[in-house]
Amino acid sequence: MSRALTWPRLLPAGLALLLIAGCGGGGGGGGSSTPSTGAPTVTGWSQQAYVKAPNAATNANFGFSMAVSGDTLVVGAVGESSNQTTITNGSTASTDTSAVSSGAAYVFVRNGTTWSQQAYLKAPNAEQGDKFGISVGISGDTIVVGASSESSNQTTITNGSTASADSSASDAGAAYVFVRSGTTWSQQAYLKAPNASGGYNFGDSVAISGDTIVVGSAYEASSQTSVTNGSTASADTSAPAAGAAYVFVRSGTSWSQQAYLKAANANAQDLFGSSVAVNGDTIVVGAPYESSSQATITNGSTASADNSAAAAGAAYVFLRNGTTWSQQAYLKAANAVQSVSFGMSVAISGETIVVGTPYEGSSQTTITNGSTASADNSAYGAGAAYVFLRSGTTWSQQAYLKPSNNNAQNGFGIGVAISGDTVAVGAFGESSNQATITNGNTASADHSLSSSGAGYVFVRNSTTWSQQAYLKAPNPDAKDRFGYAVAVYGDTIAVGATGEASSQATITNGTGASSNNSLESAGAAYVFKRGT
Template sequence: MNPTYSVTYNGNINTGGTVPVDSNKYEEGKTVTILENTGILVRSGYTFKGWNTSADGSGTVYITGVTFTMGKSDVTLYAEWSKVYTVTYNGNGHSSGSVPTDSKQYKEDAFITVCGNSGNLTKTGLNFSGWNTASDGSGTVYEDKDTLVMGAFDIILYAQWNKFNFQLKKLFSDDGANDDDFGIAVDIDGDYAVVGASKHDPDSQRSGAVYIFHKTGDNTWDSGFKITAPYSTDDIEFGTSVAISGDYVIVGAPKNNINGVDAGMTYIYHRIDTNTWGEVESLQGSDINIFSGATYFGISVDIDGDYAIIGAIGNKNESDVIIGAAYIYQRTVNNTWGNQEKIIPSDGIDKNYFGRSVAISGDYAVIGAHKDDDNGVNSGAAYVYFRSINNTWGAEAKLTASDAFIDDNFGYSVSIDGDYIVVGAYKADNTTNEDNSGAAYIFHRTSSNIWDTGTIISSTDNFDNNYFGISTSIKNDYVICGSPNNWGRGAAYIFKRTHTNLWEFEKKIISDDLSINDYFGLAVGLSAEFSIIGATGNQNTNGKDAGSIYIFK
């Protein structure tokens, strides 16, 4: 009689259930079929994976239903367990409602869809703003339907509470169309918001338009007042840049061809009644003519009180080198602007794009040159000028990033308010090596045109190509930065100043209706009461990529 052998199943530290029993005896060479986990074996914190000839998993792996050939000895099959992890939601001091429950168990590297506030969590006096891996908000930020990748540990997501009750209002033009780029430029001051739609087609292809909205209630706005360039031709892109101060709106049309191909033109409009704008003043650098080439006068604009500043990145010096320029104008009476002051950098070289961004506040003007090479190719710089009398500007100061590197594009966006300047570097890489995640730098004035080394801010959820800082704005104690590629949809981030040039993250702003390539945050603006955010790729009733803007209170 031939010898026979047995197959025994071992739970391998199971915490519940029973092992299957194989009562058969097998001669050498006979076929053995692996049994199912009929006794519902379980082990806390693990999921059943199959069977293995070694307890430590180093042997042969078998799953239910497969077969093997019996050898010359008894066989013990050990349960094989795979570690699993959980996601738990924490109300973080909530006063009512309930946290979402995720009862699933996940293996490492599993993709998890983050829950929304389905249980209507509330906290007295505060606004729910999403989830964070740290209770104090210093971890990774997640919103409803974001994707989380499971690590080798359990995850707790804490509700985040914001002391501001943000209200969202979405606006778009009433005559828009596909690819208008409505929201390419935005600004807000008092009861008025101004929005550029540089590819709108009112008279000629891509001639552009600007819409001005008036606040009629707490966060309600009228249907808008539309303005177009006095003389429109193809592709002038009127509305590429906009700004507002009091009763005056300034609009750039950097590809206007009146005085040469892409010479550019800028227009200032005066409000003559409630959201009625007229008395247009047309401006162009006095040294720009048909021989100047593509100066792109109006690629950037800003206005503050009686002073307006205009960037012209293609402006050439006496040696025919494209170093860029900025022009500052003073309002002399009503909507008449003159006393032109042209500013060029003392160390300008070819194609630094001086004038790509401009901002003005009181006696100080800041001008970005994002292709400056002082700290590596395209590391970028910003220049600050002080007004000494009337419209005379000088005492140049040059700002660069304390951690500057090649291709940071520091200076692509700038904003100034009082003693603080914020400069965006949308292609800066962060300390954990996310390429082009972006950063912004806030500088504090310590003396007459003397500025500190700057405070660095960045998004709370850095990823490659987020482009945080492609747009920036500062008002009083708050800074807003756009990140148009965040999670493919875009976001904006608000920071609050807590002490002299010390800033803390306050709020991430998104909208529930965003989709991939909406570019929410491509343009931002900030007033004492509102933030305004452009989303040029947002689809609305006007069509695909028509664009929208969002106003938050």
């Protein structure tokens, strides 16, 4: 299971302070799940690899999205610009740059402690500006990649290796499914929404668990407030950017749509579907611009119709019974206020959900275990993450996570990921110059490298969460945005740095990284391993 998300185009007040030039317009965060085996007993994290694209280029934004499953890592590069329309199995990639921001995804595998590239994935209908790789997900031998600006008007699924060459519906969006046989990857399906329309950005977010895929379409415009089970979707366009999510299932090698998910309180500009996650029969969908002032959880199929707290945000939990999906809960932050974008990132593992809120404004530097959260708003854009737990059919908040070096504009929560009792949280705006990992519950108070970025690891022991590590790149630099995307599987964490600027085009296995800065926003990914 994995998830990823994209930055909304509609920005809350103050967001300009967090955005960095050359960001590429997207967000990160990929999570993955593994069976919970109880609280981790080892505490030492170290860097295992520094991963670069073999065709590293300026503004490729490699590391924009990522997901990990077992010994396989997939990394999206939304700004990659080759015109290639085939998959390359192996360690190479096209150096063509004639299709700006067509996008790409790269597959890496681990053998022992050594990482190498296994494939370079491209869409068969790759075109300039498609943003293939804005979101990625992986489960076993299946990968799903979103291309939110793909522009065909097709409204059906194509099972197989082809895709529409039509470009009459700008930014309609698409998702592509790839499968591995041995060491060879091929395309299995091309997914489109049945109500595909220009500007819907289907593929903003994607997630996969086994034979189930969920795709977010944050700018879908119907005013429907119920779930449609089956292969249809509303053609209504009266609620611009209300958003939707679509569920697809695989039977054999064929994919079909199983459901069309809408929020019970769908409203224009909510951006429902900006983030999605799936684990088994449970899906969570983020709506970071939902605007109710409710500060409690609603278990059941309803949601608040209040709109007094613009961009407070919400997350919605859906459950499958047989082939039927229904809303199980409506999650809100315990300190919900306007413009914090709760639900910008979501992740799920088993009975636990984590929700990121990168503009939350409290200056708290400790974790609150329980159902409360700070009402302080003195550090706008500091960010927070919230952990929710299901008991039976009831969801409750278990913890409110804050980093030990919390600071305004850190963007903590831009990416979240969970695997069992381990949570990873990215803070792309964190600004310390530290170039080493801190194992434990402390973090640097330095602020000399603006938006160098950081990652944080939290672990659960019974019902109590604590900070286990503070992750930094060995080559931090201003505007690297390390932490823009995060992914976790067991004892492995991957962190993306979309603004990293080295020209290196090879993988470094071990603890090093290039200090070269000749390719602005080429991007990089870093793999960390927890010791035994």
